[in-house]
Amino acid sequence: MTFDFVEPIVFAMLSVGVIAAGAAVVLINRITAAALLMAFTFLCMAGMFVLLGAETIAAFQVLIYVGAITVLILYGVMFTKSGDRPYALFFQHQTPIAAIFVAAIAIPVLLLAFSFNAPAPPPRGGDLPGLATSVFTDFAFPFEIASVLLLAAMVGAIVLTKRDEAEGADTRRRERR
Amino acid sequence: MPIGPFGLDPVIWAPLRLVIAVGLALFLILNGALLQIYLERKIQAIIQDRLGPYHVGPFGLLQTFADALKLIAKEDVRPSATDAWFFVAAPALVFCPMLASWLVLPFAYDITGADLNIGLLYLTTLGSMTVLGIVIAGWASNNKYALVGGLRSAGQLISYEIPQILALVTVALVVGSLSMRTITASQPGPLVNVLVLPFSFLVYFIAALAETNRTPFDLPEAESELVAGWLTEYSGMRWGTMLALSEYGNVTVVCSIIVTLWFGGWQGPGVDALPLLGVVWFTLKVYAFILAFMWIRATLPRLRIDQLMSFCWKGLIPVSLLNILVVATLALAFPSSRVPIAIANWLLVVAFVAGIPFVQRRRLAALRARARATAQPVRAAS
Numbered sequence: 001m002t003f004d005f006v007e008p009i010v011f012a013m014l015s016v017g018v019i020a021a022g023a024a025v026v027l028i029n030r031i032t033a034a035a036l037l038m039a040f041t042f043l044c045m046a047g048m049f050v051l052l053g054a055e056t057i058a059a060f061q062v063l064i065y066v067g068a069i070t071v072l073i074l075y076g077v078m079f080t081k082s083g084d085r086p087y088a089l090f091f092q093h094q095t096p097i098a099a100i101f102v103a104a105i106a107i108p109v110l111l112l113a114f115s116f117n118a119p120a121p122p123p124r125g126g127d128l129p130g131l132a133t134s135v136f137t138d139f140a141f142p143f144e145i146a147s148v149l150l151l152a153a154m155v156g157a158i159v160l161t162k163r164d165e166a167e168g169a170d171t172r173r174r175e176r177r
Numbered sequence: 178m179p180i181g182p183f184g185l186d187p188v189i190w191a192p193l194r195l196v197i198a199v200g201l202a203l204f205l206i207l208n209g210a211l212l213q214i215y216l217e218r219k220i221q222a223i224i225q226d227r228l229g230p231y232h233v234g235p236f237g238l239l240q241t242f243a244d245a246l247k248l249i250a251k252e253d254v255r256p257s258a259t260d261a262w263f264f265v266a267a268p269a270l271v272f273c274p275m276l277a278s279w280l281v282l283p284f285a286y287d288i289t290g291a292d293l294n295i296g297l298l299y300l301t302t303l304g305s306m307t308v309l310g311i312v313i314a315g316w317a318s319n320n321k322y323a324l325v326g327g328l329r330s331a332g333q334l335i336s337y338e339i340p341q342i343l344a345l346v347t348v349a350l351v352v353g354s355l356s357m358r359t360i361t362a363s364q365p366g367p368l369v370n371v372l373v374l375p376f377s378f379l380v381y382f383i384a385a386l387a388e389t390n391r392t393p394f395d396l397p398e399a400e401s402e403l404v405a406g407w408l409t410e411y412s413g414m415r416w417g418t419m420l421a422l423s424e425y426g427n428v429t430v431v432c433s434i435i436v437t438l439w440f441g442g443w444q445g446p447g448v449d450a451l452p453l454l455g456v457v458w459f460t461l462k463v464y465a466f467i468l469a470f471m472w473i474r475a476t477l478p479r480l481r482i483d484q485l486m487s488f489c490w491k492g493l494i495p496v497s498l499l500n501i502l503v504v505a506t507l508a509l510a511f512p513s514s515r516v517p518i519a520i521a522n523w524l525l526v527v528a529f530v531a532g533i534p535f536v537q538r539r540r541l542a543a544l545r546a547r548a549r550a551t552a553q554p555v556r557a558a559s
Contacts, residue, residue, distance in 0.1 A: 032260070032316060033263075036266075036309075055293070055294075060298075062302045062306065063298075063301060063302040067302065067309070067335075067338075068305065068335060071309060071312055074316065078328070128355065
């Protein structure tokens with residue numbers, strides 16, 4: 001008797017978690033609960049990455065999505081006024097279009113899922129060396145481009161917020177005069 | 178049939194090992210919290226020339242046991258306007274990542290939950306998850322002080338994560354591994370990493386103080402401004418789980434990281450002959466740092482929130498980026514020797530420590546100039 005039976009069970013639990021929490025994120029009315037359930041979805045996805053032998057990806061998934069993005073979304077939710085207007089489904093009139101889009105994505109995915117042969121699992125020792133080597137050799141240029149893009153976005157965000165502040169100070173000074 | 182340790186079938190041994198490991202970690206966290214709260218009170222009392230707890234048991238040793246019993250026996254109060262699910266879930270969200278991070282702590286050569294080859298990344302990841310629980314706690318309490326505390330905590334923890342990770346990266350660069358066991362093994366004898374990377378240690382130590390909400394960075398629960406911050410509405414064992422267990426557990430984890438990365442982990446005299454001695458060395462080193470944390474708490478006043486943020490973004494992050502640049506360049510230039518890295522790092526420490534008075538003087542001069550410019554003449558007012 002070995003531990004081969006554990007992996008499918010864990011996979012099943014994680015899949016149920018991803019699908020149920022993902023559906024709940026869309027269907028639930030309370031936006032904070034939706035944000036927390038989204039974090040749960042990310043955690044389950046991280047678990048799947050671990051099952052696939054990609055621990056580094058899993059760790060970054062949790063670090064960035066659960067630790068930072070979800071907190072950012074919660075921040076946004078807390079600073080957004082809500083509750084004094086009735087909840088309306090924004091997309092309720094677009095059901096046919098939505099159905100077409102869902103079908104366009106779901107059918108290829110289903111077809112692929114049934115014709116997919118899993119590659120052999122990577123050797124033990126984790127994905128860290130392979131990932132690091134490919135990021136810093138084959139994919140060094142895209143990696144750098146992505147970082148420059150992020151830097152530009154960050155500088156842009158700072159400039160946008162700073163400009164408002166300076167203008168506010170100017171008007172205040174003018175008023176004082 | 179393969180035989181595992183103690184002659185047990187591996188199929189039985191694996192779940193048994195899991196139960197033992199989790200039980201042992203819980204045992205250590207609970208007792209560590211009891212001991213550290215006692216030490217915190219007693220050491221602050223000694224530093225501030227007071228007596229501290231001394232009524233219950235010899236030297237007041239049983240005081241924290243009495244407090245813990247009181248917390249457990251307390252009525253389970255939940256204020257009626259709070260968010261039911263989140264209010265209950267938040268303590269678990271704060272506690273679970275802390276418990277999970279005990280998995281990779283190397284207590285001795287073979288005494289560790291799992292030697293993950295991404296151990297360091299794993300610890301950072303779990304440290305970043307604590308924020309979520311704190312923000313949820315602040316939000317669910319439906320209390321303005323709790324909310325402000327939660328938001329402050331989110332800003333503080335996310336900001337101080339950056340210098341923390343950058344400091345860890347320099348160690349990974351020099352050692353060439355993220356596994357806690359390899360990092361420990363890379364510093365045999367007295368030549369520990371702190372001699373090579375003192376500046377990374379300094380940055381990590383400061384960031385760790387902020388990451389664990391310790392004075393002088395305990396803004397999220399600043400009692401002079403925010404009652405008790407994000408803990409305001411909590412009481413009983415929920416409060417105990419969040420504050421006592423999670424905070425002291427996190428302090429222990431962070432001190433273990435410091436010890437493993439910079440001070441040789443469980444290594445010490447006599448470990449080769451008697452491997453179990455590693456546990457003793459590890460515990461002694463970790464508690465030395467916990468005592469340093471307490472010393473700092475008893476000595477330093479609390480920062481203001483804008484000082485906290487500007488210290489991180491304008492002070493720690495630029496210098497740690499410079500540090501990573503220097504260490505990476507030197508590690509590439511001199512792959513076989515750590516001496517250049519050590520020299521550069523010590524120079525950075527000297528520059529950082531010597532630079533503080535200059536920066537401070539310029540800041541004070543600017544503040545004075547602004548005060549003089551905006552000051553109203555006294556006579557004109559009357």
